[in-house]
Amino acid sequence: MSDKEAGVASSLGSNSPINKDEVDVKNTEEHSKQESKSDINKPPLKKIKADDGIDISDSFSRRENKGNNKVISSVYNDENKKTPAWMKSKTTDKYDKYGSRSTPIATPTAPVNNPDERYSKYMTNSVNSNDRVRRPPTETTSSQYDKKRAHDEAEDDVVAPYSNLAVANPSSNLYQTFQSHINNREGKDINSIVRSHYNQRTQQSKFQGSRTKSPIYKLRNFNNAIKYILLGNWVKPNPDSNRPTVILDLCCGKGGDLNKCEFVSVDQYIGIDISDASIKEAFSRYSRNKARFIPQTAESKKERDTRRYNFEACFATGDCFSSSIPEILEPNFPGIIDGLFPVDCVSLQFAMHYAFETEEKVHQLLTNVTKSLRAGGTLIGTIPSSDFIRDKIVNRAFIDQENRKFGNDLYSVTFHKDPPDEGVFRPPFGNGYNYSLKDAIDDVPEYVVPFEVFRGLCEEYGLVLKYKKNFIDIFNQEIPKYFSKLNKNLIEGMKRSDGKYGAEGLEKEAVGFYIGFVFEKLGN
Numbered sequence: 001m002s003d004k005e006a007g008v009a010s011s012l013g014s015n016s017p018i019n020k021d022e023v024d025v026k027n028t029e030e031h032s033k034q035e036s037k038s039d040i041n042k043p044p045l046k047k048i049k050a051d052d053g054i055d056i057s058d059s060f061s062r063r064e065n066k067g068n069n070k071v072i073s074s075v076y077n078d079e080n081k082k083t084p085a086w087m088k089s090k091t092t093d094k095y096d097k098y099g100s101r102s103t104p105i106a107t108p109t110a111p112v113n114n115p116d117e118r119y120s121k122y123m124t125n126s127v128n129s130n131d132r133v134r135r136p137p138t139e140t141t142s143s144q145y146d147k148k149r150a151h152d153e154a155e156d157d158v159v160a161p162y163s164n165l166a167v168a169n170p171s172s173n174l175y176q177t178f179q180s181h182i183n184n185r186e187g188k189d190i191n192s193i194v195r196s197h198y199n200q201r202t203q204q205s206k207f208q209g210s211r212t213k214s215p216i217y218k219l220r221n222f223n224n225a226i227k228y229i230l231l232g233n234w235v236k237p238n239p240d241s242n243r244p245t246v247i248l249d250l251c252c253g254k255g256g257d258l259n260k261c262e263f264v265s266v267d268q269y270i271g272i273d274i275s276d277a278s279i280k281e282a283f284s285r286y287s288r289n290k291a292r293f294i295p296q297t298a299e300s301k302k303e304r305d306t307r308r309y310n311f312e313a314c315f316a317t318g319d320c321f322s323s324s325i326p327e328i329l330e331p332n333f334p335g336i337i338d339g340l341f342p343v344d345c346v347s348l349q350f351a352m353h354y355a356f357e358t359e360e361k362v363h364q365l366l367t368n369v370t371k372s373l374r375a376g377g378t379l380i381g382t383i384p385s386s387d388f389i390r391d392k393i394v395n396r397a398f399i400d401q402e403n404r405k406f407g408n409d410l411y412s413v414t415f416h417k418d419p420p421d422e423g424v425f426r427p428p429f430g431n432g433y434n435y436s437l438k439d440a441i442d443d444v445p446e447y448v449v450p451f452e453v454f455r456g457l458c459e460e461y462g463l464v465l466k467y468k469k470n471f472i473d474i475f476n477q478e479i480p481k482y483f484s485k486l487n488k489n490l491i492e493g494m495k496r497s498d499g500k501y502g503a504e505g506l507e508k509e510a511v512g513f514y515i516g517f518v519f520e521k522l523g524n
């Protein structure tokens with residue numbers, strides 16, 4: 001799916017622990033049949049203090065100054081010494097691509113950052129604020145590919161904003177529903193379509209009018225709530241109190257999960273996305289919320305200030321399914337692998353279905369995940385449910401004559417080829433469909449993720465399933481615990497016509513298309 005895009009950042013209201021008139025995409029309800037199996041080893045929820053406002057500072061307390069952190073090598077550094085046995089046999093020969101690739105597919109973008117002193121040692125040597133400037137394209141990066149891309153982007157990525165419409169006037173109440181314009185789709189690969197789509201979406205979202213007017217406003221709030229819950233339950237702080245808690249957000253989009261990272265008290269955020277416009281937007285969102293000027297006393301400086309981001313962040317453009325993480329990050333942030341990896345959590349929200357185009361992409365993704373995670377670290381993701389898709393096929397719940405399309409007025413799924421009668425796709429890769437979600441995604445290609453195949457592959461990479469549930473079940477089971485913790489606007493943005501909270505009607509089916517999952521990296 002997709003617009004699974006992140007929410008909107010906004011200004012942190014003075015009473016609001018974490019701002020959010022956030023926006024994401026998808027949701028629904030029910031559909032728990034096959035997918036509510038594993039709910040294992042859920043960590044106890046931390047105690048939350050809920051006054052008349054929301055105070056998360058007690059519940060997700062930050063560890064003390066980590067200035068004395070020692071640099072710990074990650075599996076990226078020394079394959080022989082650090083690679084666990086299970087990875088040597090499976091991945092070193094077959095999947096290890098480190099050093100064998102040239103340039104990342106997209107030119108990396110490394111916006112300026114201002115690391116504070118506590119983590120400057122993680123930005124060792126050349127990783128300092130002066131180095132974090134955007135680098136001019138090198139000989140290799142501005143080759144044929146970039147020329148072609150420049151041409152494509154001129155065509156597709158820069159659509160005229162709605163400057164001629166009343167919605168360009170911020171005082172207007174009108175809302176302009178998003179629609180992308182991608183020329184010559186048939187001649188393009190998925191990366192070009194996806195990149196063009198999300199670049200356009202990022203640019204146009206600035207001119208659409210108030211997000212609360214979007215036809216999927218509630219659905220986005222619902223999806224955001226799900227991500228708060230998943231990250232809140234499963235991001236595990238680094239057990240070494242001298243190390244920062246680090247999250248690697250693959251396919252991070254416009255940075256819609258930055259607020260959630262503050263919510264779970266990470267110390268360092270690393271975001272990567274193939275859309276350069278999204279990365280720029282994510283960086284600017286981070287900068288706005290990081291730099292908020294809040295007068296502080298000597299005493300208050302020691303604690304997390306919930307009105308601003310208390311974590312450091314860096315962002316880069318790159319293809320997470322075809323390049324290795326060092327290939328994407330090191331050119332922009334030399335020393336970052338040594339300094340910040342292995343990380344505590346890899347977040348992969350509403351994006352893995354793009355990787356299931358080919359087996360190679362999935363292997364590269366899983367190599368990136370497993371090599372990035374520390375033992376005990378978690379991979380937390382959201383994807384369309386293959387069980388949901390199978391049910392639609394088996395029940396012949398199609399909405400067109402050719403039996404290739406299902407959905408409703410809010411979302412639709414149109415298979416590229418006739419789906420198998422029993423709804424089980426073989427081989428498990430490359431089973432494409434076009435996904436649409438009103439005001440977010442226009443016929444963007446995605447691929448079925450047969451969950452059991454994915455789970456089996458994860459095991460090969462030392463990742464064991466800890467949790468898997470559809471969105472409706474996650475919401476129903478977890479929202480009582482989160483109701484008082486989440487921002488009021490987010491909660492109110494999920495109010496149904498009957499006064500209760502959650503998804504209803506068309507939205508319910510649209511969100512029910514998704515599941516959340518958590519894998520844990522084995523080892524010690």
Ligand SMILES: C[S@@+](CC[C@H](N)C(=O)[O-])C[C@H]1O[C@@H](n2cnc3c(N)ncnc32)[C@H](O)[C@@H]1O
Pocket residue numbers: 001002003004005006007024191194195198250251252253254256257272273274275278318319320321322348349350351354
């Ligand atoms: C639906 S958005 C989700 C964004 C964000 N994770 C969220 O939940 O708000 C999917 C994102 O995946 C990104 N994406 C797709 N293919 C990618 C790839 N190969 N490498 C990196 N990012 C990719 C898109 O650019 C887009 O920003």
